[in-house]
Amino acid sequence: MRLICGMLRLDGAAATDAVLHRMAAAMTGPGLTPAVSCRLERSLGLAVIDFGGGSAGVVERDGWVIASDLRLDRPDETQEAALLAAIGRHGADFPDHLDGDFAVALWRREAEELWLGRDYIGVRPLAWTFQPGRWFAFASLPKGLHGAGLAPASIDKAAVAAKVVQTYFTGPATGFAEIAYLEAGHSLCVRLGDDEPPRPHRAYRPSPARVGRWRGTPEQAAETLQRLVREAVAARMPAAGPVACHLTGGLDSSAITVLAARHARHHAGKVLALSSLAPMALGPPEQDERPMIAAVLAQEPDIVHRQVDDMLPMPGRAEDADWPGSVIGGADDEMMAAAAAFGADRLLSGVGGDEGASYNGANLYVALLRTGRLPTLARELAARAKSDGVSLPRAIRGRLINPLLPAGLRLRRRRHVGIADPVHGGIRYLAASIRQEVLSRRMPPVLHSNKPADRVRAFADHHIPSRCTYYALLAARHGLAASFPLLDRRIVDFVLSLPVHLFLADGQARQPFRRAMRGILPERVRLARHKVGLFDDRFVRYADHRVDLLALAARLRASSSPRLADIFDMDAIQAGLRLLPQPDQAHRFVRATPADLFGGSPAWVTVFAVQSLIVAWTLSRQPEEEAFGTDA
Structure with missing residues (x-):
C-alpha cells in the first residue's frame, strides 16, 4: 500500500x-x-x-x-x-x-x-x-495537508452538515474549508x-445514451457477469500471501469472499473473512445474517473467520483527523486492525454492488411497464407474489400501483416518513439557517427511476466515491489498501449496458447476478431477500444510554457554542433522543418485517439523533478557529 x-x-x-x-x-x-x-x-x-x-x-x-x-x-x-x-x-x-x-x-x-x-x-x-x-x-x-501546516483544519460547516444527513460527503468536499x-x-x-x-x-463521462443497449439472453448476461466478477477478484488478489475480505452474509461480500478463497487455494494464499455483527440476533430468523455467513464458511472451510461485534458509536472517542465530525475506534477500525495482524496488505469489499453488479434499483416493475415489457411484467409480478407468499393483487398494489401514485399521496399513505425527506428526514436535526445550503449540496436520490441518466449518476455523481474514500482512510490507518472488485470498470460498463428487464427474473430482483452466482454462492445466500440491519440493534442498545445521551445533549445546548448553533438544532436532537425507549422496554421495539418497526418511530430517527449528537460533541471539542502555520 x-x-x-x-x-x-x-x-x-x-x-x-x-x-x-x-x-x-x-x-x-x-x-x-x-x-x-x-x-x-x-x-x-x-x-x-x-x-x-x-x-x-x-x-x-x-x-x-x-x-x-x-x-x-x-x-x-x-x-x-x-x-x-x-x-x-x-x-x-x-x-x-x-x-x-x-x-x-x-x-x-x-x-x-x-x-x-x-x-x-x-x-x-x-x-x-x-x-x-x-x-x-x-x-x-x-491530514497530510492540515497536519503538516499546509492548510488550516477549519471545517466546512455545510459540508459536515450534509454528511450528517447523507452519511457521506458530496463531490470534492472533505469537510475542511480549504x-x-x-x-x-x-x-x-x-x-x-x-x-x-x-x-x-x-475525464470520466459515461454517456446515458449507451445505457441499456446490450442485446442477449438472460443466460448470456449471467455467464458474462460471472466471468467478469471472477476476473475482477483475481486481478485484486496478491501474487502470494494472505488477503482480507468483508463478509456480511449478503450477495456481494459473500461472492467476493468465496471467489477470493478459491483463488487463494491455488496460489498458496489464505483468506480472512471479517464480519461486523450485532451482539445478538434481532428480528425474524429468516433475516438474520449469521446463518448466511455460516453457510459461506461451511462451503469454504479453509476461510479464517473473525467476528467483530458492532461497537456502538458514542460521543467521547478520539476524532478522525481525515473525516471531520467523526470518531475512530469502531468495528470498521477493528476489522482493519485484524486484517493487518493477519498479514494482509489489502482488504476486498463488496462496496458498489447494489448500484452495479447486483443492481438493486427500486421500482423495477414500474420500469417494465414504462418500457412496454408487458409479458415480462405479468410473469414477474406473478413470480414475485409466489416468492413473497402474498396474493397477486397485493403484489400488484405494492410493486406497481403504489410507486405510480403522486408523491404527495404516497407520503400520506406511508406510516413513517423516510430518512431522505427534505423536511422531516435526517435534516430535522440541522439548524434552520443551514438547511437550504445543505439541500443545495445534497446528493439527489438515485436508482428510483432506473432511467439511463439515473443509472449513470449512481457512479459518476453520487456517494460511491466518498464511500470508497472512507474505507481507504480507514485502511491507510493500518497500512492497508482497500479494493472493490464489483467496481471493476468492465463490470460497471457491462451492467450499465444491460436493459432494465434483465434485472428481474425468477420472482426476484438483483438479476442477473443471482443467476451468475450459481455454483459459487450457497443457495441460502444466493436466494436470500432481506437482512436485518445494524440500525435496529443500535436502536435497542442506545436505549441503555438514554439518560447519558440526553444529559450530554442538554449540556451542549446550554453551552451556546456559535459553531453548534450554526449547524445543529439541539432541541430537535433532544426530541429525537427522547424517542428512545426505556432500557427495560427496548426489545419490544425490534423490527418484525422489512418495512416496519414496532412501537412507533423507525429506528433511523433516534440513531441519526445520536449520530448528530456525536458530531456536535466532536465539533464542540475543537477551537473555533484552528491555527494555521505559515512556514513551509
Whole structure:
C-alpha cells in the first residue's frame, strides 16, 4: 500500500525535504514504519510513502517525474509506462483510459506543470489545497495537508452538515474549508506561477445514451457477469500471501469472499473473512445474517473467520483527523486492525454492488411497464407474489400501483416518513439557517427511476466515491489498501449496458447476478431477500444510554457554542433522543418485517439523533478557529 504527497511552491521558493517528511509523518498511523521516498525539483517536491516494502518510490521516466499510488487491473506493460501512454495520448482525459485503482502525480519538467489524476470511482484518495501566492499541495489523506501546516483544519460547516444527513460527503468536499478532494475520474493541472486555483477536469463521462443497449439472453448476461466478477477478484488478489475480505452474509461480500478463497487455494494464499455483527440476533430468523455467513464458511472451510461485534458509536472517542465530525475506534477500525495482524496488505469489499453488479434499483416493475415489457411484467409480478407468499393483487398494489401514485399521496399513505425527506428526514436535526445550503449540496436520490441518466449518476455523481474514500482512510490507518472488485470498470460498463428487464427474473430482483452466482454462492445466500440491519440493534442498545445521551445533549445546548448553533438544532436532537425507549422496554421495539418497526418511530430517527449528537460533541471539542502555520 502506498500514499503520495507533494507541493509546488508558487512563489518560486525551493521545496524542502522537511515539508515532505512532515506530510508523510502526518499520514502515518501509530506503529507503522513505511519507507519514504522524496524527490526535489527546485520549487517542486514529491514523495511516496510505501507501507509494503517496495523498492521503487518516486521515479523518473521520459521527462516526467512520477509519484503514484497505482494498481492496474490488466497491465500489458509496466504501470508507469501505461500511465505515461495514457497521458500522452489523452491529455487531461487520461484517468478515463486507465483501468484500476490509482491516485497519481506527474511533473512534466519541460513544461513546469504538475498533473494529478484519480481513478474513475475514487478507490484511492487524493486531496489538495491552493494557497494563493504560496503553494499548491496535495496528499492522499487530508491530514497530510492540515497536519503538516499546509492548510488550516477549519471545517466546512455545510459540508459536515450534509454528511450528517447523507452519511457521506458530496463531490470534492472533505469537510475542511480549504482542502478539496480531487473528484473521482478527474484530473487537474497546475503550473508554476499560477495565481488562480486549478480547475479540475472531468475525464470520466459515461454517456446515458449507451445505457441499456446490450442485446442477449438472460443466460448470456449471467455467464458474462460471472466471468467478469471472477476476473475482477483475481486481478485484486496478491501474487502470494494472505488477503482480507468483508463478509456480511449478503450477495456481494459473500461472492467476493468465496471467489477470493478459491483463488487463494491455488496460489498458496489464505483468506480472512471479517464480519461486523450485532451482539445478538434481532428480528425474524429468516433475516438474520449469521446463518448466511455460516453457510459461506461451511462451503469454504479453509476461510479464517473473525467476528467483530458492532461497537456502538458514542460521543467521547478520539476524532478522525481525515473525516471531520467523526470518531475512530469502531468495528470498521477493528476489522482493519485484524486484517493487518493477519498479514494482509489489502482488504476486498463488496462496496458498489447494489448500484452495479447486483443492481438493486427500486421500482423495477414500474420500469417494465414504462418500457412496454408487458409479458415480462405479468410473469414477474406473478413470480414475485409466489416468492413473497402474498396474493397477486397485493403484489400488484405494492410493486406497481403504489410507486405510480403522486408523491404527495404516497407520503400520506406511508406510516413513517423516510430518512431522505427534505423536511422531516435526517435534516430535522440541522439548524434552520443551514438547511437550504445543505439541500443545495445534497446528493439527489438515485436508482428510483432506473432511467439511463439515473443509472449513470449512481457512479459518476453520487456517494460511491466518498464511500470508497472512507474505507481507504480507514485502511491507510493500518497500512492497508482497500479494493472493490464489483467496481471493476468492465463490470460497471457491462451492467450499465444491460436493459432494465434483465434485472428481474425468477420472482426476484438483483438479476442477473443471482443467476451468475450459481455454483459459487450457497443457495441460502444466493436466494436470500432481506437482512436485518445494524440500525435496529443500535436502536435497542442506545436505549441503555438514554439518560447519558440526553444529559450530554442538554449540556451542549446550554453551552451556546456559535459553531453548534450554526449547524445543529439541539432541541430537535433532544426530541429525537427522547424517542428512545426505556432500557427495560427496548426489545419490544425490534423490527418484525422489512418495512416496519414496532412501537412507533423507525429506528433511523433516534440513531441519526445520536449520530448528530456525536458530531456536535466532536465539533464542540475543537477551537473555533484552528491555527494555521505559515512556514513551509
